[in-house]
Amino acid sequence: MSAEATNPAVSPAPAPPPAHRRKGRPRIDLRRLGRAALLGPTTRDRLPDAISHVVEAHRAHHPDADLEPLRRAYVLAESSHRGQMRKSGEPYITHPLAVTLILAELGAETTTLTASLLHDTVEDTDVTLDQVREEFGAEVCFIVDGVTKLEKVDYGAAAEPETFRKMLVATGNDVRVMSIKLADRLHNMRTLGVMRPEKQERIAKVTRDVLIPLAERLGVQALKTELEDLVFAILHPEEYAHTRGLIADNAAQESDPLAEIADEVRGVLREAGIQAEVLIRPRHFVSLHRVSRKRGRLRGTDFGRILVLVGEDADCYAVLGELHTCLTPVVSEFKDFIAVPKFNLYQSLHTAVARGDGQVAEVLIRTHQMHKAAEAGVVALGNPYAAPAEEQPDGRRADGEGERVDPTRP
CATH class of the missing domain: 3.30.460.10 (Beta Polymerase, domain 2)
Structure with missing residues (x-):
């Protein structure tokens, strides 16, 4: 993971009051996830309890989704991260679980969720890309590799075009990689509170200068607005407190x-x-x-x-x-x-x-x-490169592999 995400704390940064929360996007109960994660892998015929919340959110958008890849991805992620802990003392697996839940609630398809569960394994554990490819296929491997490369991008240049160019090169232009990065940053921002103030400020500035413009460009307003509020609370605490008071009044x-x-x-x-x-x-x-x-x-x-x-x-x-x-x-x-x-x-x-x-x-x-x-x-668009199998409403068909026929595809 990036330097910003290697030591995520668990005391939440100042957050909007309950009335501000979007319906259908509950907060993650890290203690409950931690207890479930400690139970370890389950039998092959049964989904682990720890991913039940992810499955529920996923099926709300994709009722017929094949859940077996999610089960196998969780088992691999839990076993590979076992022994790694967050500063809270919770098992580290609670982080990829929370990131995956954010994406599931936004309607991401199964491949993205599978890669999200595995997004830290190659960088932080002994799992290799070859293992991911053999177990989950080339597409999941490509996304995990993109997230791993994206973590190595230097954000020091803030929002300069060169930073975004490096990001696009690192991700292979696959928006699913950037979606996972945004969800990863959102969860780390939610749990930033016990870091040193100077580190909170540095991470908040990078989020403001790089990740929020990226969320805006990709149209993911649900992530953008919450990231904006979390950054606002850290960088402008007085204005944040005043605004919070206006809402309460x-x-x-x-x-x-x-x-x-x-x-x-x-x-x-x-x-x-x-x-x-x-x-x-x-x-x-x-x-x-x-x-x-x-x-x-x-x-x-x-x-x-x-x-x-x-x-x-x-x-x-x-x-x-x-x-x-x-x-x-x-x-x-x-x-x-x-x-x-x-x-x-x-x-x-x-x-x-x-x-x-x-x-x-x-x-x-x-x-x-x-x-x-x-x-x-773009989170809800699935694989932007998949050629549609059916005829489009205007009668056109995709000519060639991966042609973007749908004009709403990025």
Whole structure:
């Protein structure tokens, strides 16, 4: 592993309050994983208890996935890391388990999860690449080798283009390697707390200058936003504490204007016969800090945005039409990232509606598939080089091995 990850501590860095957590992304219980890991390998016909949480998250996205590679990868990783401990006294295997869970929750396919379980074995244990290739195949071996090479990249040049060029060369341009690196850094940032302050600051700066821009480029917003908040807490503790206080004060208010507007939006769409899921998305700490610096005194609608999820692209524009007809739109806030997606595959309609008291609520409108791509980015795309076996919706087929026919592939 890199110098930043060789001594991960276990006391968490200052973290967002529970209300900020995304649904479906629970924190890892390291003590429970540690006890399960200490039990060691299990019988061939039974999955180890330690990876049950990974399996549950994986099957939520891939119900028919073959779990045997995960079982074998865990058995190899647990046996090879046995005796290695984190500073907490927990077995080291809890780290690759936590990294793999992060990726499983984002919808990564089985090959990525298998490589994630093994991502430290070649560098930190006696396991060789030849063993990985023989046991799990060339694809898993290629990803593990890429992660191992990526750990050797010198991040001293911060976010200069040369650093990113070295990263791309090290990974063989396989986004799955970079996905594992991002999840690895997220878990190490979550458990950074008992390191010396100067080391925390150094790791946080590298994360800010290199890994967060990478997460943005790959469209993995779920990882990017949490990394931003963890870096914010370390590098700007006073601003972080102030922002946390703003969130706590807002949560204590009796009325919630965002909830009221969300109810109004549900009513408008129900009357129009449009099936949609309307949610409130709290802003993460860095986003709220930026808004407070821009607008000064915050109002209730500044603490989050309304998210409308629908089934088809056409429904997005139908929702937009109803909201602009029945509510008061703020025309200057409208952006169409469906017709013109962002560079990192992000697609959504952005608009805003105003209440009678002058409060303005931002509204994001997208399909469920767009939302998955917005949260997980390239992590949810599987193998970007695999040629599709079936005909594309427009009738085209892949000509040649590994051609990227799907325009959403990176």
